Amino acid sequence: MRRLPVYFLLDVSESMIGQPLRQLEAGMEQIVRSLRTDPQALESVYLSVIAFAGKADLIVPLIDVVSFYPPRLPVGSGTALGAALNCLMDNIEKEVVKTTAERRGDWKPVVFLMTDGRPTDNTDEVIKRWRTEFANRAQLVAITLGDRADSTLLAELTDDVLCLEGNDGKTFKQFIDWISASVTATSYLVESNPGSGISLAKKPTGLTLVKDFPVHTSSAVDESVVVLTGRCQKSKRPYLIKYNRSDDVGFGGQEFELEGAFPVEESFFAWSVNDHNRVQVNTEHLIGCPPCPHCGNGTAFAMCSCGGLLCTDGAAPYLCPWCNLEGMFSEGDGGDFDVTRGMG
Numbered sequence: 001m002r003r004l005p006v007y008f009l010l011d012v013s014e015s016m017i018g019q020p021l022r023q024l025e026a027g028m029e030q031i032v033r034s035l036r037t038d039p040q041a042l043e044s045v046y047l048s049v050i051a052f053a054g055k056a057d058l059i060v061p062l063i064d065v066v067s068f069y070p071p072r073l074p075v076g077s078g079t080a081l082g083a084a085l086n087c088l089m090d091n092i093e094k095e096v097v098k099t100t101a102e103r104r105g106d107w108k109p110v111v112f113l114m115t116d117g118r119p120t121d122n123t124d125e126v127i128k129r130w131r132t133e134f135a136n137r138a139q140l141v142a143i144t145l146g147d148r149a150d151s152t153l154l155a156e157l158t159d160d161v162l163c164l165e166g167n168d169g170k171t172f173k174q175f176i177d178w179i180s181a182s183v184t185a186t187s188y189l190v191e192s193n194p195g196s197g198i199s200l201a202k203k204p205t206g207l208t209l210v211k212d213f214p215v216h217t218s219s220a221v222d223e224s225v226v227v228l229t230g231r232c233q234k235s236k237r238p239y240l241i242k243y244n245r246s247d248d249v250g251f252g253g254q255e256f257e258l259e260g261a262f263p264v265e266e267s268f269f270a271w272s273v274n275d276h277n278r279v280q281v282n283t284e285h286l287i288g289c290p291p292c293p294h295c296g297n298g299t300a301f302a303m304c305s306c307g308g309l310l311c312t313d314g315a316a317p318y319l320c321p322w323c324n325l326e327g328m329f330s331e332g333d334g335g336d337f338d339v340t341r342g343m344g
Protein backbone atom coordinates (compact mmCIF):
# COMPACT_ATOMS: atom_id res chain seq x y z
CA MET A 1 0.00 0.00 0.00
CA ARG A 2 1.37 3.41 -0.97
CA ARG A 3 1.26 5.85 1.88
CA LEU A 4 -0.40 9.28 1.88
CA PRO A 5 1.85 11.36 4.19
CA VAL A 6 0.07 14.19 5.99
CA TYR A 7 2.13 16.73 7.91
CA PHE A 8 0.77 19.16 10.47
CA LEU A 9 2.94 22.22 11.00
CA LEU A 10 1.50 23.81 14.13
CA ASP A 11 2.21 27.25 15.55
CA VAL A 12 2.52 26.88 19.33
CA SER A 13 3.64 30.43 20.06
CA GLU A 14 2.57 31.86 23.41
CA SER A 15 -0.33 33.83 21.92
CA MET A 16 -1.92 30.40 21.34
CA ILE A 17 -2.01 29.68 25.09
CA GLY A 18 -5.47 29.00 26.48
CA GLN A 19 -8.39 28.17 24.22
CA PRO A 20 -6.57 28.14 20.81
CA LEU A 21 -4.02 25.56 22.00
CA ARG A 22 -6.70 23.39 23.63
CA GLN A 23 -8.73 23.59 20.41
CA LEU A 24 -5.71 22.51 18.39
CA GLU A 25 -5.03 19.53 20.67
CA ALA A 26 -8.68 18.52 20.60
CA GLY A 27 -8.67 19.04 16.83
CA MET A 28 -5.80 16.58 16.35
CA GLU A 29 -7.72 14.00 18.42
CA GLN A 30 -10.84 14.59 16.33
CA ILE A 31 -8.91 14.13 13.07
CA VAL A 32 -7.38 10.84 14.20
CA ARG A 33 -10.72 9.53 15.48
CA SER A 34 -12.33 10.36 12.16
CA LEU A 35 -9.55 8.87 10.00
CA ARG A 36 -9.68 5.64 11.99
CA THR A 37 -13.30 5.08 10.94
CA ASP A 38 -12.42 4.93 7.25
CA PRO A 39 -10.83 1.72 5.88
CA GLN A 40 -8.91 3.48 3.11
CA ALA A 41 -7.58 6.24 5.39
CA LEU A 42 -6.73 3.64 8.00
CA GLU A 43 -4.59 1.80 5.46
CA SER A 44 -2.89 4.63 3.62
CA VAL A 45 -2.82 7.83 5.70
CA TYR A 46 0.32 8.52 7.74
CA LEU A 47 0.49 11.51 10.08
CA SER A 48 3.31 13.65 11.42
CA VAL A 49 3.34 16.72 13.67
CA ILE A 50 5.95 19.49 13.70
CA ALA A 51 5.51 22.28 16.25
CA PHE A 52 7.09 25.71 16.17
CA ALA A 53 7.37 28.65 18.54
CA GLY A 54 10.77 30.31 19.03
CA LYS A 55 12.22 26.97 17.93
CA ALA A 56 10.83 24.26 15.67
CA ASP A 57 10.93 20.52 16.23
CA LEU A 58 9.44 17.25 15.08
CA ILE A 59 6.91 16.12 17.71
CA VAL A 60 5.52 13.01 16.00
CA PRO A 61 7.47 11.31 13.16
CA LEU A 62 5.40 10.00 10.25
CA ILE A 63 3.25 7.15 11.58
CA ASP A 64 0.05 5.30 10.60
CA VAL A 65 -3.27 6.52 12.07
CA VAL A 66 -3.71 3.45 14.28
CA SER A 67 -0.38 4.04 16.03
CA PHE A 68 -0.68 7.84 16.06
CA TYR A 69 -1.23 9.27 19.50
CA PRO A 70 -2.36 12.94 19.54
CA PRO A 71 0.47 14.83 21.25
CA ARG A 72 0.30 17.28 24.09
CA LEU A 73 1.53 20.47 22.41
CA PRO A 74 4.35 22.55 23.90
CA VAL A 75 4.28 26.36 23.97
CA GLY A 76 7.05 28.94 23.59
CA SER A 77 7.77 32.54 22.73
CA GLY A 78 8.38 33.43 19.08
CA THR A 79 7.20 32.22 15.66
CA ALA A 80 10.08 30.44 13.89
CA LEU A 81 8.25 29.68 10.65
CA GLY A 82 11.52 29.49 8.71
CA ALA A 83 12.92 26.84 11.06
CA ALA A 84 9.60 24.98 10.94
CA LEU A 85 9.62 24.81 7.13
CA ASN A 86 13.23 23.61 7.11
CA CYS A 87 12.33 20.94 9.65
CA LEU A 88 9.39 19.92 7.43
CA MET A 89 11.49 19.74 4.27
CA ASP A 90 14.26 17.76 5.99
CA ASN A 91 11.68 15.26 7.22
CA ILE A 92 9.91 14.95 3.86
CA GLU A 93 13.35 14.26 2.38
CA LYS A 94 14.04 11.62 5.01
CA GLU A 95 10.61 9.97 5.44
CA VAL A 96 8.73 10.17 2.16
CA VAL A 97 9.56 7.35 -0.27
CA LYS A 98 10.26 8.62 -3.76
CA THR A 99 9.01 6.75 -6.81
CA THR A 100 11.85 5.26 -8.85
CA ALA A 101 12.13 2.82 -11.77
CA GLU A 102 12.21 -0.07 -9.28
CA ARG A 103 9.49 0.91 -6.82
CA ARG A 104 6.36 2.97 -6.42
CA GLY A 105 6.88 5.57 -3.75
CA ASP A 106 4.46 7.37 -1.45
CA TRP A 107 1.69 9.65 -2.70
CA LYS A 108 2.33 13.36 -2.81
CA PRO A 109 2.54 14.60 0.81
CA VAL A 110 -0.06 17.04 2.11
CA VAL A 111 0.96 19.73 4.59
CA PHE A 112 -1.41 21.70 6.80
CA LEU A 113 0.34 24.76 8.17
CA MET A 114 -1.56 26.58 10.91
CA THR A 115 -0.27 29.84 12.29
CA ASP A 116 -1.61 32.83 14.20
CA GLY A 117 1.32 35.21 13.93
CA ARG A 118 4.07 36.63 11.80
CA PRO A 119 7.48 34.94 11.60
CA THR A 120 10.20 36.06 14.00
CA ASP A 121 12.96 34.40 11.97
CA ASN A 122 14.19 34.91 8.40
CA THR A 123 12.12 33.10 5.79
CA ASP A 124 13.68 34.26 2.47
CA GLU A 125 16.00 31.29 1.90
CA VAL A 126 13.41 28.85 3.18
CA ILE A 127 10.73 30.09 0.81
CA LYS A 128 13.21 29.78 -2.06
CA ARG A 129 14.02 26.20 -0.99
CA TRP A 130 10.34 25.31 -0.77
CA ARG A 131 9.50 26.79 -4.16
CA THR A 132 12.39 25.21 -6.04
CA GLU A 133 12.53 21.78 -4.39
CA PHE A 134 9.18 21.02 -2.76
CA ALA A 135 6.33 23.05 -4.24
CA ASN A 136 5.88 20.43 -6.99
CA ARG A 137 6.36 17.43 -4.73
CA ALA A 138 3.98 18.35 -1.92
CA GLN A 139 0.74 20.25 -1.42
CA LEU A 140 0.87 22.94 1.22
CA VAL A 141 -2.36 24.33 2.65
CA ALA A 142 -1.70 27.32 4.93
CA ILE A 143 -4.38 28.32 7.41
CA THR A 144 -4.24 31.55 9.37
CA LEU A 145 -5.93 31.56 12.75
CA GLY A 146 -7.16 35.02 13.67
CA ASP A 147 -6.21 38.24 11.89
CA ARG A 148 -2.60 38.65 12.97
CA ALA A 149 -0.99 36.14 10.62
CA ASP A 150 1.09 37.29 7.66
CA SER A 151 -0.99 35.97 4.76
CA THR A 152 1.13 37.88 2.22
CA LEU A 153 4.16 35.86 3.20
CA LEU A 154 2.20 32.61 3.23
CA ALA A 155 0.95 33.40 -0.29
CA GLU A 156 4.58 33.28 -1.45
CA LEU A 157 4.65 29.64 -0.33
CA THR A 158 1.38 28.41 -1.74
CA ASP A 159 -1.78 29.39 -3.59
CA ASP A 160 -3.80 27.62 -0.93
CA VAL A 161 -3.94 30.16 1.90
CA LEU A 162 -7.09 30.10 4.00
CA CYS A 163 -8.21 32.37 6.83
CA LEU A 164 -10.17 30.84 9.66
CA GLU A 165 -12.44 33.67 10.77
CA GLY A 166 -13.58 33.82 14.35
CA ASN A 167 -12.50 31.42 17.05
CA ASP A 168 -15.81 30.04 18.24
CA GLY A 169 -15.89 26.31 18.88
CA LYS A 170 -18.43 25.55 16.16
CA THR A 171 -16.41 27.10 13.31
CA PHE A 172 -13.27 25.40 14.52
CA LYS A 173 -15.00 22.02 14.65
CA GLN A 174 -16.28 22.48 11.08
CA PHE A 175 -12.77 23.35 10.03
CA ILE A 176 -11.37 20.19 11.64
CA ASP A 177 -14.15 18.10 10.07
CA TRP A 178 -13.18 19.57 6.71
CA ILE A 179 -9.53 18.55 7.20
CA SER A 180 -10.55 14.98 8.14
CA ALA A 181 -12.95 14.72 5.18
CA SER A 182 -10.40 16.19 2.75
CA VAL A 183 -7.66 13.79 3.84
CA THR A 184 -10.03 10.82 3.60
CA ALA A 185 -11.25 11.91 0.14
CA THR A 186 -7.67 12.38 -1.05
CA SER A 187 -6.72 8.89 0.14
CA TYR A 188 -9.34 7.52 -2.30
CA LEU A 189 -8.73 9.99 -5.14
CA VAL A 190 -5.01 9.35 -5.47
CA GLU A 191 -5.75 5.71 -6.35
CA SER A 192 -7.52 6.72 -9.57
CA ASN A 193 -5.78 10.04 -10.15
CA PRO A 194 -2.28 10.10 -8.64
CA GLY A 195 -1.93 13.86 -9.02
CA SER A 196 -4.89 14.56 -6.71
CA GLY A 197 -4.59 16.67 -3.63
CA ILE A 198 -6.75 18.46 -1.10
CA SER A 199 -9.63 20.23 -2.79
CA LEU A 200 -10.56 23.63 -1.43
CA ALA A 201 -13.91 23.54 -3.20
CA LYS A 202 -15.81 22.10 -0.26
CA LYS A 203 -14.30 24.19 2.51
CA PRO A 204 -16.71 25.37 5.23
CA THR A 205 -18.02 28.93 5.18
CA GLY A 206 -15.88 30.02 8.13
CA LEU A 207 -12.80 29.49 5.95
CA THR A 208 -11.96 32.26 3.50
CA LEU A 209 -9.59 31.76 0.60
CA VAL A 210 -7.13 34.63 0.93
CA LYS A 211 -6.74 35.30 -2.80
CA ASP A 212 -10.47 35.97 -3.04
CA PHE A 213 -10.04 38.94 -0.76
CA PRO A 214 -7.80 41.97 -0.57
CA VAL A 215 -5.10 41.11 1.93
CA HIS A 216 -5.37 43.15 5.09
CA THR A 217 -1.92 43.81 6.43
CA SER A 218 -1.91 44.41 10.12
CA SER A 219 0.75 46.49 11.87
CA ALA A 220 4.26 45.05 12.21
CA VAL A 221 4.03 44.90 16.00
CA ASP A 222 1.62 42.32 17.26
CA GLU A 223 -1.04 44.45 18.86
CA SER A 224 -3.83 41.99 19.42
CA VAL A 225 -2.43 40.14 22.42
CA VAL A 226 -0.04 40.81 25.28
CA VAL A 227 1.56 37.76 26.87
CA LEU A 228 3.70 37.96 29.99
CA THR A 229 5.82 35.26 31.63
CA GLY A 230 5.87 34.78 35.40
CA ARG A 231 6.98 32.22 37.96
CA CYS A 232 5.15 30.95 41.01
CA GLN A 233 6.91 32.00 44.18
CA LYS A 234 6.03 28.74 45.95
CA SER A 235 6.57 26.13 43.23
CA LYS A 236 8.94 28.21 41.03
CA ARG A 237 7.02 26.88 38.04
CA PRO A 238 6.36 29.19 35.06
CA TYR A 239 3.02 30.57 33.89
CA LEU A 240 1.79 32.88 31.17
CA ILE A 241 -0.61 35.77 31.64
CA LYS A 242 -2.56 36.55 28.48
CA TYR A 243 -4.40 39.77 27.62
CA ASN A 244 -6.47 40.35 24.48
CA ARG A 245 -6.95 43.68 22.76
CA SER A 246 -10.04 45.38 24.06
CA ASP A 247 -12.53 47.17 21.83
CA ASP A 248 -12.06 50.33 23.88
CA VAL A 249 -9.10 52.62 23.56
CA GLY A 250 -8.23 54.23 26.90
CA PHE A 251 -6.71 57.65 27.54
CA GLY A 252 -3.15 56.35 27.46
CA GLY A 253 -3.59 54.18 24.35
CA GLN A 254 -4.86 50.73 23.39
CA GLU A 255 -6.12 48.70 26.32
CA PHE A 256 -5.95 44.96 26.82
CA GLU A 257 -8.30 42.78 28.84
CA LEU A 258 -7.25 39.79 30.86
CA GLU A 259 -7.99 36.36 29.37
CA GLY A 260 -6.30 34.46 32.18
CA ALA A 261 -3.15 32.98 33.66
CA PHE A 262 -2.06 29.57 32.40
CA PRO A 263 0.48 27.15 33.88
CA VAL A 264 3.21 26.12 31.43
CA GLU A 265 6.03 23.60 31.61
CA GLU A 266 9.71 24.41 32.06
CA SER A 267 10.03 23.41 28.38
CA PHE A 268 8.48 26.79 27.57
CA PHE A 269 11.97 28.32 27.76
CA ALA A 270 13.49 25.68 25.46
CA TRP A 271 10.75 26.43 22.90
CA SER A 272 11.30 30.19 23.15
CA VAL A 273 13.59 32.40 21.15
CA ASN A 274 16.18 34.32 23.15
CA ASP A 275 15.58 37.93 22.37
CA HIS A 276 17.15 40.67 24.42
CA ASN A 277 15.27 43.45 22.67
CA ARG A 278 11.88 42.58 24.06
CA VAL A 279 9.13 45.16 23.96
CA GLN A 280 7.84 46.69 27.18
CA VAL A 281 4.24 47.39 28.04
CA ASN A 282 2.97 49.58 30.86
CA THR A 283 0.50 47.98 33.26
CA GLU A 284 -1.83 50.96 32.90
CA HIS A 285 -2.88 49.41 29.55
CA LEU A 286 -3.62 46.02 31.08
CA ILE A 287 -7.04 45.45 32.64
CA GLY A 288 -7.42 42.70 35.19
CA CYS A 289 -5.03 40.78 37.39
CA PRO A 290 -5.25 36.98 37.74
CA PRO A 291 -4.43 34.79 40.73
CA CYS A 292 -1.47 32.41 40.46
CA PRO A 293 -2.49 29.35 38.38
CA HIS A 294 -0.09 27.14 40.35
CA CYS A 295 -0.59 27.96 44.03
CA GLY A 296 -3.65 30.19 44.12
CA ASN A 297 -1.81 33.21 45.54
CA GLY A 298 -3.99 36.31 45.16
CA THR A 299 -2.02 37.88 42.33
CA ALA A 300 0.22 36.45 39.63
CA PHE A 301 1.27 39.98 38.77
CA ALA A 302 3.98 41.22 41.12
CA MET A 303 7.41 42.31 39.99
CA CYS A 304 10.81 41.81 41.58
CA SER A 305 13.48 44.50 41.19
CA CYS A 306 15.15 42.10 38.69
CA GLY A 307 12.20 42.58 36.36
CA GLY A 308 10.82 39.07 36.81
CA LEU A 309 7.10 38.56 37.43
CA LEU A 310 6.03 36.39 40.34
CA CYS A 311 2.96 35.57 42.38
CA THR A 312 2.29 36.95 45.86
CA ASP A 313 -0.46 37.12 48.42
CA GLY A 314 -0.32 40.83 49.06
CA ALA A 315 2.08 42.89 51.12
CA ALA A 316 4.61 40.35 52.36
CA PRO A 317 8.27 39.39 52.17
CA TYR A 318 9.12 37.39 49.07
CA LEU A 319 11.82 35.19 47.62
CA CYS A 320 12.15 35.82 43.86
CA PRO A 321 11.93 32.59 41.85
CA TRP A 322 13.92 34.27 39.04
CA CYS A 323 16.92 35.82 40.81
CA ASN A 324 16.67 34.27 44.31
CA LEU A 325 16.81 37.66 46.01
CA GLU A 326 14.65 38.35 49.04
CA GLY A 327 12.47 41.43 48.98
CA MET A 328 9.36 42.97 50.41
CA PHE A 329 6.10 43.94 48.76
CA SER A 330 4.43 46.79 50.63
CA GLU A 331 0.96 48.28 50.39
CA GLY A 332 2.15 51.18 48.22
CA ASP A 333 3.41 48.89 45.44
CA GLY A 334 0.19 49.05 43.45
CA GLY A 335 1.28 51.70 40.94
CA ASP A 336 1.77 51.18 37.20
CA PHE A 337 5.08 49.89 35.89
CA ASP A 338 6.66 48.59 32.69
CA VAL A 339 6.84 44.84 32.06
CA THR A 340 8.50 42.92 29.26
CA ARG A 341 6.19 41.44 26.64
CA GLY A 342 6.67 38.15 24.92
CA MET A 343 7.20 37.73 21.18
CA GLY A 344 3.61 36.68 20.56
Ligand SMILES: [Zn+2]
Pocket residue numbers: 231232233234235292293294295296297311312
Ligand atom coordinates in the same frame (compact mmCIF):
# COMPACT_ATOMS: atom_id res chain seq x y z
ZN1 LIG B 1 2.10 30.79 42.89
Ligand SMILES: [Zn+2]
Pocket residue numbers: 304305306307308320321322323324325
Ligand atom coordinates in the same frame (compact mmCIF):
# COMPACT_ATOMS: atom_id res chain seq x y z
ZN1 LIG C 1 14.12 38.81 41.07
